[in-house]
Amino acid sequence: MPSSLSLTVIIERKHAQMPRFVVVPGTVLTSLKIDKTTVVECTVNGVDIGLRTLKRWDDERWFIDLPAPLCQRARVDTGDSCSLTERMASTRNPEELSQLIEIDPAAKTCWERLTESQQRMLREHIAEAKQSATRKRRAVRALNPAKLNQA
Numbered sequence: 001m002p003s004s005l006s007l008t009v010i011i012e013r014k015h016a017q018m019p020r021f022v023v024v025p026g027t028v029l030t031s032l033k034i035d036k037t038t039v040v041e042c043t044v045n046g047v048d049i050g051l052r053t054l055k056r057w058d059d060e061r062w063f064i065d066l067p068a069p070l071c072q073r074a075r076v077d078t079g080d081s082c083s084l085t086e087r088m089a090s091t092r093n094p095e096e097l098s099q100l101i102e103i104d105p106a107a108k109t110c111w112e113r114l115t116e117s118q119q120r121m122l123r124e125h126i127a128e129a130k131q132s133a134t135r136k137r138r139a140v141r142a143l144n145p146a147k148l149n150q151a
Contacts, residue, residue, distance in 0.1 A: 005031065005085070005086060006085045007025075008081055008083055009023065009024065010023075011066065011071065011076050019065045019066060021066055022064050022066060022084055023061050023063050024063065024086075027060075032088060039089040040087060042064065044066070044084055045075070047075075049073065049074060052065070091123075094126050094127045096126065096136040096139050097122075100143060101143070107139075107143035122142050125138060126139050
């Protein structure tokens with residue numbers, strides 16, 4: 001299974017008040033085995049636009065929103081043809097979160113009660129921290145608020 005794919009897409013927009021987007025044909029996603037809303041890491045014309053959500057449009061098409069700041073960063077606008085590269089985002093937990101889930105039964109129970117989307121958002125929030133102590137504090141706060149003072 002390939003880890004990424006590249007294709008040429010057109011920046012589209014249905015209404016001036018709505019974000020721009022690109023449409024990704026479902027046929028190109030079969031190699032990535034995508035069958036539900038999925039977080040992908042993207043570049044547009046070689047410019048990293050970070051994590052984006054790939055969502056189903058209909059039976060044949062998927063789409064990715066491109067808010068104005070991302071379009072400005074990539075120097076693209078509605079109607080432009082561009083190169084889109086996407087790869088599956090990591091689902092690996094930061095070490096501090098993994099350790100907490102492993103050693104604390106209450107944290108593990110709390111983690112398991114979260115939906116897949118909630119787990120992803122929490123994982124990303126914790127991973128954004130530059131220092132290990134901050135990642136640990138965020139994990140404890142999210143999964144064990146009563147134990148925050150022990151972190």
